Amino acid sequence: MKLIYSHLQKFLPDLSVEPQKLRDDLTMIGHFTNFYEEIDDEIVFDLDIKVNRGDCLGYYGLARDLSILYNIPLVLPEPLAYPTSNYALPIQVTSTGVTRVMAVKIVHLKNSVSPDWLQKFLKLHGVNSVSTLVDLTNYVMFMYGIPNHAFDTSRTTDKLIWENNNGKNTKFTTLDGTVLDMYPENLVISNPTEVLSTDLVGGKNSGVKPETSDTIIEVAIYNPTRIRLDSKLLKTVTEASIRLEKQLDPELIPIAINNLVKLIIDNCGGQVGSRIFDYYPNPQPALAIEFNPKLPSIISGIDIPESFALDIVKKVGSRPDITQEEDLVEEVVRFYGYDKIPTNQPISFKQLPDITPKVIYLIEQLKDKMVSEGYDEVLTWPLVSQPTDPQTVITTENSINSESIYLRQSLIPSLKAQLDQYTRYKLPHPKFFEIGKIYYLEFGQYIEKFALGKYDGNSFSEEIIDDLPQPDFYTPINTSNQAIELTSQIITLDANVISDQSPEVLLKHYQSIIDSKILWQIAISDYYQNKYTFRVSYYNCNDKTAKKIHLQTFNL
Amino acid sequence: MDLNTIKQEINNCQTSTELENVRIKYLGRSGLINQEFSKIKTATDPKAFGQQLNTLKLDVENLITEKSKTVVSENIENKKVGLPAVALAKVGHLHPITQTERQLNEVFRKLGFSIYSSPEIVTDEYNFERLNVPKNHPARDMQDTIYIKEPEYLLRTQTSTIESYLLKDHQPPIRAAFPGSVYRNEKVNHSNHFVFHQYQAVVVDKGITMKDLIGTMDLMFKTLYGPNVVVRYRCKYYPEVEPGVGPDMQCFNCHGQGCVICKYAGWIEMGGSGMIHPKVLEMAGIDHHLYSGFAFGMGLDRWTMAQNNITDIRTFMGGNLAYKPNE
Numbered sequence: 001m002k003l004i005y006s007h008l009q010k011f012l013p014d015l016s017v018e019p020q021k022l023r024d025d026l027t028m029i030g031h032f033t034n035f036y037e038e039i040d041d042e043i044v045f046d047l048d049i050k051v052n053r054g055d056c057l058g059y060y061g062l063a064r065d066l067s068i069l070y071n072i073p074l075v076l077p078e079p080l081a082y083p084t085s086n087y088a089l090p091i092q093v094t095s096t097g098v099t100r101v102m103a104v105k106i107v108h109l110k111n112s113v114s115p116d117w118l119q120k121f122l123k124l125h126g127v128n129s130v131s132t133l134v135d136l137t138n139y140v141m142f143m144y145g146i147p148n149h150a151f152d153t154s155r156t157t158d159k160l161i162w163e164n165n166n167g168k169n170t171k172f173t174t175l176d177g178t179v180l181d182m183y184p185e186n187l188v189i190s191n192p193t194e195v196l197s198t199d200l201v202g203g204k205n206s207g208v209k210p211e212t213s214d215t216i217i218e219v220a221i222y223n224p225t226r227i228r229l230d231s232k233l234l235k236t237v238t239e240a241s242i243r244l245e246k247q248l249d250p251e252l253i254p255i256a257i258n259n260l261v262k263l264i265i266d267n268c269g270g271q272v273g274s275r276i277f278d279y280y281p282n283p284q285p286a287l288a289i290e291f292n293p294k295l296p297s298i299i300s301g302i303d304i305p306e307s308f309a310l311d312i313v314k315k316v317g318s319r320p321d322i323t324q325e326e327d328l329v330e331e332v333v334r335f336y337g338y339d340k341i342p343t344n345q346p347i348s349f350k351q352l353p354d355i356t357p358k359v360i361y362l363i364e365q366l367k368d369k370m371v372s373e374g375y376d377e378v379l380t381w382p383l384v385s386q387p388t389d390p391q392t393v394i395t396t397e398n399s400i401n402s403e404s405i406y407l408r409q410s411l412i413p414s415l416k417a418q419l420d421q422y423t424r425y426k427l428p429h430p431k432f433f434e435i436g437k438i439y440y441l442e443f444g445q446y447i448e449k450f451a452l453g454k455y456d457g458n459s460f461s462e463e464i465i466d467d468l469p470q471p472d473f474y475t476p477i478n479t480s481n482q483a484i485e486l487t488s489q490i491i492t493l494d495a496n497v498i499s500d501q502s503p504e505v506l507l508k509h510y511q512s513i514i515d516s517k518i519l520w521q522i523a524i525s526d527y528y529q530n531k532y533t534f535r536v537s538y539y540n541c542n543d544k545t546a547k548k549i550h551l552q553t554f555n556l
Numbered sequence: 557m558d559l560n561t562i563k564q565e566i567n568n569c570q571t572s573t574e575l576e577n578v579r580i581k582y583l584g585r586s587g588l589i590n591q592e593f594s595k596i597k598t599a600t601d602p603k604a605f606g607q608q609l610n611t612l613k614l615d616v617e618n619l620i621t622e623k624s625k626t627v628v629s630e631n632i633e634n635k636k637v638g639l640p641a642v643a644l645a646k647v648g649h650l651h652p653i654t655q656t657e658r659q660l661n662e663v664f665r666k667l668g669f670s671i672y673s674s675p676e677i678v679t680d681e682y683n684f685e686r687l688n689v690p691k692n693h694p695a696r697d698m699q700d701t702i703y704i705k706e707p708e709y710l711l712r713t714q715t716s717t718i719e720s721y722l723l724k725d726h727q728p729p730i731r732a733a734f735p736g737s738v739y740r741n742e743k744v745n746h747s748n749h750f751v752f753h754q755y756q757a758v759v760v761d762k763g764i765t766m767k768d769l770i771g772t773m774d775l776m777f778k779t780l781y782g783p784n785v786v787v788r789y790r791c792k793y794y795p796e797v798e799p800g801v802g803p804d805m806q807c808f809n810c811h812g813q814g815c816v817i818c819k820y821a822g823w824i825e826m827g828g829s830g831m832i833h834p835k836v837l838e839m840a841g842i843d844h845h846l847y848s849g850f851a852f853g854m855g856l857d858r859w860t861m862a863q864n865n866i867t868d869i870r871t872f873m874g875g876n877l878a879y880k881p882n883e
Binding site for chain 2: 027028029030032033034035050051052053224225228229245246298299300301302324326327329330333334338339341342343344345346347348349350351352354355356357359360364365367368369370371372373374375376377378379380381382383394395396397398399400401404407414417418421422425427428429431437439446448469471472474476477478479480481482483484485486487520521522523
């Protein structure tokens with residue numbers, strides 16, 4: 001979500017904080033703000049809005065939060081007084097998925113190219129400018145967070161119907177020409193002959209054109225579940241659908257549509273040509289939540305004055321995502337400041353019965369045992385391309401990695417693939433193990449077992465460890481070793497050395513003069529009396545470099 | 557069969573082969589200790605007998621592990637040429653993820669936590685419903701789920717799923733921490749994988765507060781990242797908590813100035829946490845008027861990769877990850 005500072009100030013004329021501070025404050029109260037930048041003389045913020053705050057996909061929702069945080073007034077545009085008209089729009093609503101629709105007709109307007117400020121606003125939000133009328137509908141969507149739509153009534157007539165598709169259309173062409181397959185349950189806006197719009201994208205047959213002079217504008221909120229299902233069925237995600245699938249406030253619709261009408265008349269001329277249509281069958285009374293002003297202190301662990309808590313709860317008022325006392329506690333704490341909670345007081349030790357499953361101790365013990373025997377631990381993919389036993393394999397239904405759709409039934413194929421990798425990199429003497437889950441079907445049940453698989457340098461083996469005797473307790477050995485990402489083949493070279501020094505001293509000596517960034521391993525592979533053969537492996541360097549270093553080191 | 561005799565036998569071993577023979581004799585599948593285990597049923601006090609055997613087994617295991625550090629290693633190469641052990645003894649290594657998990661387990665064990673685990677193939681109920689994410693909740697879009705049988709069976713998408721099991725199976729006071737593999741339907745590339753590793757800690761008790769949560773999380777971050785790490789705690793939404801808390805670490809690269817690594821935010825989101833949602837406690841049969849709790853979870857892969865200078869997540873699993881054999 002983009003947020004332009006100067007447009008935010010339309011709701012918050014007294015807002016004057018530095019952009020840097022605004023960025024940090026927005027983040028602290030729950031709207032993670034990645035950064036802000038200056039584009040075309042505007043300061044633009046980039047925010048991640050969480051799914052519970054659909055209202056903040058509009059400037060108005062964020063302005064509400066900031067007005068509480070900074071204690072500055074939230075100002076709405078002066079409302080337009082609707083002229084009286086006797087004409088009632090012949091709109092019908094038959095779908096139960098509609099929460100509220102408001103609509104009004106505007107006639108004799110003159111659509112044209114948008115003014116610069118509007119084009120700039122939309123460009124900064126990544127939306128193309130179409131015409132003044134269309135651009136204003138988008139502007140109001142961004143400002144209030146509620147999608148809306150304008151129909152060209154010369155193309156649609158005034159007889160709009162909000163209904164379930166019910167087979168009226170099997171295909172639907174959207175504004176941009178995409179053809180969608182329609183389902184009977186899709187919520188659509190149609191007229192008696194055809195579907196004009198879905199609930200999340202408008203149609204090519206009904207949209208506003210440059211020459212449009214009469215329009216019905218509508219602002220609606222639907223059942224979010226209906227929108228999510230339609231978005232899935234139609235495989236379509238739009239600016240409208242990402243807002244409508246969240247809880248939006250139907251009480252905001254009258255304000256949004258009034259502002260839209262005003263903006264249209266101001267910018268396109270024309271006049272209101274109908275009464276305001278308002279379908280709102282089940283207005284929800286504001287939820288009554290019992291609130292204990294001590295609770296924010298109890299839950300946060302710091303002292304938050306009760307007067308502060310009550311003040312915030314009053315200011316926040318009702319919002320679709322606030323449904324219980326704990327939600328109000330979060331409101332109080334976030335406006336009080338999460339940063340006021342000390343960070344240096346962890347919980348202290350408490351003796352409780354050990355509920356650790358014993359197999360965890362066994363796994364830790366086995367890992368230490370394997371390591372003490374010189375094995376390296378590897379991790380391989382639990383999803384594999386080939387079943388070991390097609391009869392009992394568990395298959396994923398929707399894995400987008402088409403080469404990894406089966407849950408592994410054995411670690412060994414994966415360990416073999418690991419050995420192939422090591423061979424490709426010419427790793428000397430690989431010896432490794434994995435403890436991981438294997439999965440299979442048994443009498444229709446999904447079974448998971450822990451297995452230990454290993455490669456001992458010659459052969460692979462595997463055993464299920466769930467059934468082995470398990471220790472009552474085990475403290476793992478603390479180790480810290482670096483792992484290395486091999487980027488090229490390991491190059492192993494020999495050198496003959498004649499010396500009367502001990503092999504340990506010689507090893508130390510050569511080890512110290514080879515750069516550890518390329519020295520993989522140095523060993524004595526053969527010796528007879530005072531004649532030694534050193535075998536040195538180099539890594540992360542090419543053949544030529546390895547040879548050069550090798551010759552230098554051993555004076556060859 | 558007493559510990560002293562076995563101890564002597566272990567001490568007498570000179571080479572890894574001799575030690576391995578002793579290990580097989582006592583700890584092998586049909587070794588003497590396992591043979592004893594089969595007598596449990598007929599023992600006069602099976603419980604005490606079993607405990608004694610377990611203790612013996614552990615002691616023997618520990619003795620052998622200790623001894624293995626000092627005996628002469630005899631792998632194939634040095635047998636061939638009769639080399640001094642120092643030249644070729646290969647050291648074994650733990651995967652970096654195991655090391656990070658152990659480091660964290662230790663922090664939490666010291667605070668009285670158990671380590672927990674639960675299945676990876678789970679029902680919708682445990683992965684979503686019990687975490688306050690009902691069907692068709694938009695929060696489901698935060699995670700792309702791999703289904704075994706849609707809509708019921710799936711691969712867990714988060715370690716919070718383990719929390720679902722934990723809260724159902726145990727009554728407060730509860731302290732548990734758990735590493736776990738989790739799955740998302742993501743295309744594998746250099747920075748994304750369908751499987752990755754998370755770590756979570758959960759406390760449910762009387763009087764648990766956000767201060768406890770933040771203090772404990774901060775202790776964990778300082779253990780992992782060092783005492784100078786700067787972490788801020790802010791409001792963040794997750795359906796299973798209320799209030800929610802998001803820890804962000806000041807970018808280690810730019811120190812808050814903004815750079816490519818932190819996507820110019822100056823901060824890096826470290827995971828999610830909060831006070832366990834009253835509905836989550838209720839669904840687990842825990843009285844939320846009496847008890848409160850916190851939960852936090854974080855990903856382990858990115859941090860552990862950075863620690864090891866590994867840039868490609870595919871290297872981490874089944875890839876070209878290796879260890880220097882003598883370090």
